[in-house]
Amino acid sequence: MPIVIFELPDGTQRKVTAGSGTVLMQAAVSNGVDGIVAECGGNASCATCHVYVDERHGELVGPPNDVEDEMLDFTAAERRPTSRLSCQVQVSDALDGLVVHIPEEQV
Amino acid sequence: MSTTTAGVVVVGGGQAGFSVVQALRGAGYEGPVTVFADEPRLPYQRPPLSKKAHTEPEGPAVDLVPESFYRERDIDLRLGEYVAEIDTAARAVTTGSGVRVPYEHLVLATGARNRPLPVPGAELEGVHALRSLDDALAIGRALTTARDVVVVGGGFIGLELAQVARARGAHVTVVELADRLLSRAVSAQLQEHLRERHERDGVRVLTGTAVERIEGRNGQVHRVVTGQGPLPADLVVYGIGAAPRDELAREAGLAVDDGVIVDEHLRSVSDPRVFAVGDCARHPHPHAEGLVRLESVQNAIDQGSLVGRRIAGTATGPYASLPWFWSDQGAVKLQIAGLRARTDEVRVVPGDTPERVAAYAFRDGRLVAVETLNWPAEHLAARRLLQQDTPVSPDDLSGSTLGTLARARRATEVRA
Numbered sequence: 001m002p003i004v005i006f007e008l009p010d011g012t013q014r015k016v017t018a019g020s021g022t023v024l025m026q027a028a029v030s031n032g033v034d035g036i037v038a039e040c041g042g043n044a045s046c047a048t049c050h051v052y053v054d055e056r057h058g059e060l061v062g063p064p065n066d067v068e069d070e071m072l073d074f075t076a077a078e079r080r081p082t083s084r085l086s087c088q089v090q091v092s093d094a095l096d097g098l099v100v101h102i103p104e105e106q107v
Numbered sequence: 108m109s110t111t112t113a114g115v116v117v118v119g120g121g122q123a124g125f126s127v128v129q130a131l132r133g134a135g136y137e138g139p140v141t142v143f144a145d146e147p148r149l150p151y152q153r154p155p156l157s158k159k160a161h162t163e164p165e166g167p168a169v170d171l172v173p174e175s176f177y178r179e180r181d182i183d184l185r186l187g188e189y190v191a192e193i194d195t196a197a198r199a200v201t202t203g204s205g206v207r208v209p210y211e212h213l214v215l216a217t218g219a220r221n222r223p224l225p226v227p228g229a230e231l232e233g234v235h236a237l238r239s240l241d242d243a244l245a246i247g248r249a250l251t252t253a254r255d256v257v258v259v260g261g262g263f264i265g266l267e268l269a270q271v272a273r274a275r276g277a278h279v280t281v282v283e284l285a286d287r288l289l290s291r292a293v294s295a296q297l298q299e300h301l302r303e304r305h306e307r308d309g310v311r312v313l314t315g316t317a318v319e320r321i322e323g324r325n326g327q328v329h330r331v332v333t334g335q336g337p338l339p340a341d342l343v344v345y346g347i348g349a350a351p352r353d354e355l356a357r358e359a360g361l362a363v364d365d366g367v368i369v370d371e372h373l374r375s376v377s378d379p380r381v382f383a384v385g386d387c388a389r390h391p392h393p394h395a396e397g398l399v400r401l402e403s404v405q406n407a408i409d410q411g412s413l414v415g416r417r418i419a420g421t422a423t424g425p426y427a428s429l430p431w432f433w434s435d436q437g438a439v440k441l442q443i444a445g446l447r448a449r450t451d452e453v454r455v456v457p458g459d460t461p462e463r464v465a466a467y468a469f470r471d472g473r474l475v476a477v478e479t480l481n482w483p484a485e486h487l488a489a490r491r492l493l494q495q496d497t498p499v500s501p502d503d504l505s506g507s508t509l510g511t512l513a514r515a516r517r518a519t520e521v522r523a
Contacts (some may be wrong), residue, residue: 032176034133039408041152045433045442047487070484073514074491 002096042087054099077103119216120144123385126411134419147187219349228321233328253342264346270437371425384410445476474499
């Protein structure tokens with residue numbers, strides 16, 4: 001199963017195993033990674049699981065879907081070109097070693 | 108952990124109770140933390156329970172966090188153990204098994220229970236309410252064979268389950284006593300849109316209709332007799348509201364009136380050592396006149412988190428989170444931001460696609476709440492603007508959306 005690295009705003013890293021077929025948000029939540037709130041439980045309803053995909057991995061992860069794209073305009077922390085909602089990022093073996101950065105605020 | 112050291116005792120292992128302990132440890136609280144959860148399983152998410160059919164034998168993956176989360180943070184999670192009594196004078200609780208646990212701070216996060224269906228036949232096999240994961244699994248199992256499903260109550264849970272049953276190929280009828288679906292929760296202007304969409308999906312909707320009795324054959328539900336005649340049924344699910352579980356507080360002598368009455372810091376008005384959060388709390392709110400009791404995940408998370416941080420010493424302000432809510436009903440995503448009052452003026456605006464609609468509620472010429480269908484971006488924009496107390500008038504919305512306003516405002520902030 002792929003290993004994903006969540007980097008917190010203070011620079012500390014959490015390395016977690018993500019289940020293939022789940023979503024990135026789930027990997028964060030089930031490993032108790034702070035800073036991913038996911039109030040809506042992964043329904044693309046709340047934009048509280050916002051992450052910045054590390055620039056080296058942007059192409060691997062791909063762009064947001066249409067609904068997500070609109071929602072990213074209203075995240076609590078600033079939107080960047082690398083912004084995604086982690087509940088919309090499917091985990092696959094190809095993402096092994098992925099680094100994502102957690103923004104300062106989610107709500 | 109020694110039970111003689113007083114720390115924080117949380118009664119209730121739902122979303123609100125979990126949020127308290129997550130926030131306590133997250134804010135650096137080092138005292139003993141004990142959670143009493145009457146269900147014998149790890150705290151889980153409830154919103155998904157009514158939004159899809161749960162048939163996995165082990166139950167779906169709805170745990171809020173794994174068991175290790177509690178262990179690593181030294182949270183004493185007592186599953187399957189309930190609190191029978193609170194002694195506020197001695198600052199201790201007594202559990203169902205007679206164990207006495209002292210507290211420095213007590214947090215009531217006891218949630219709500221379903222109102223029972225007050226008609227003959229409600230006890231028949233095949234009649235279900237939904238609150239727990241076990242309830243959801245039982246309904247999921249029943250849906251594998253059910254052909255005729257009657258949903259009693261056109262509220263959020265009922266409408267979500269109606270769509271779940273429809274997706275399983277069942278014939279579904281929703282029976283609602285009031286003249287409209289979601290009559291209390293959603294503006295009249297949006298209710299018609301919702302009804303249309305459910306009917307378009309093949310859900311039959313009977314409003315202004317009472318259930319008189321449920322009839323069975325061999326103990327199994329057979330039909331539902333309504334004011335508009337009998338409906339065949341091999342599964343009945345009902346969702347006709349919930350009542351707060353406030354009896355522990357009442358028996359302990361704390362002020363209770365359809366919920367534990369708390370102040371703006373979510374502290375019992377009778378005892379500053381006791382907090383109440385989530386579905387069981389009746390509280391003041393800057394967006395409401397008088398006291399309100401809100402049944403939503405947002406409210407459970409935000410109230411739990413505030414109380415956890417307050418006890419830990421990192422939060423001081425009153426509870427003022429903007430209420431928001433969502434309900435996924437088949438292809439319909441309904442979202443609500445803010446608190447609408449019955450007297451607010453509501454304006455419905457079609458969105459940029461046929462699926463999207465927004466209803467904007469104004470009070471004294473100022474936007475106070477927004478209901479949207481299938482328009483999460485507009486919902487989020489509403490939350491940002493309402494949270495920041497940005498005044499929005501009906502004129503501001505002429506030919507514009509909140510999304511446009513919020514984007515413009517954000518652009519201004521970035522330039523400034």
